[in-house]
Amino acid sequence: MASSGDDLVKYITEKVVVYMEDPRAVHARRKAEKQPWAQKWFGMLPLAWSVWRSKWSRKERQ
Template sequence: MASGGDDLVKYITEKVVVYMEDPRASRARRKAEKQPWAEKWFGMLPLGLSIWRSKWSDGGRK
């Protein structure tokens, strides 16, 4: 049975090989499609707070 360190090295090596074999244009396209974390969460945070505040200011009549 392989030790945990050997498994980790094997996993990292496989990921690096896949990354290096992937064309540069493909990596750039995939990175451009990814939505930024801050935009995702801070875009929804003000909306959630405004809904929460409107429920409190309406007295829960909705």
């Protein structure tokens, strides 16, 4: 029976080997395909702001 630590090491090792075997052009293409940080988190920031603001306004009412 393999422990979860062994499975994790195996998974990470496989990912590293695949990364090392890929040519540099593939790495550059993957990096270019990534979303910008602001585009990824733009939907979360207004949500976080509204949650924070609602907690703040509840404290004022008490």
